[in-house]
Amino acid sequence: MKGNQSKANISSRLQIIKQKSGKSYNQIAEETILTNVYVAQLFKRQAQLKPETVPKLRAVLPDLPEELLHELMKSSFTVL
Template sequence: MEESKSSVASRLMSLKRMSGKSYGRIAEETGLTNVYVAQLLRRQAQLKADTAPKLQAALPELTDELLQEMMKPPLRSYDPHLIQEPTVYRLNEAVMHFGESIKEIINEEFGDGIMSAIDFYCSVDKVKGVDGKDRVVLTFDGKYLPHTEQKSEHMVSRLRLQGD
């Protein structure tokens, strides 16, 4: 019987805790971003075969069975109650508050389009502010995807259908 996503994620998070390593440390050892490491361990991202040995070296207790599970395409989902968690709520609030301005700047700098969440890198970093207090730096690094004018002549599927 196939193990549930939450069960696998729970086992993976337990291995991380037992290792005593932070996401940042595992990221350094694997060459991944700290957020991507967290996604892998929460089964929100797919482990690639060439990264598996690096992850296993960083987390030696990681079994071949768990590695194989991590290499399957994940079910990318979230708990709808997660929005109630204060950090997630504030992050969502910040994106909603600044979103319209961010969108306008993207359009001004790039044109009519969006930032990809597929060809996307994300990291969380800690820096000291000018006042000496800790600050959170979130980096969203996504490929720009322009919206396209939908000309029927460019619609390959339509051209194929007409050719039949």
């Protein structure tokens, strides 16, 4: 259960950063040259951030804390 709360907390923090940026998933996707589906999955913790994508995401969302970038690079899938 703790993992789910952590995932929800991270996702919530990511949504706040996105809202503060004033950018939509489509805008973030265009600026990072990623798909909007992948960007949305990242922010909902349904996909894992690839290391080569970090600089692109950091450039588009400079307020994204390092700790959240590290969380996004962790596997978001739980083994049952």
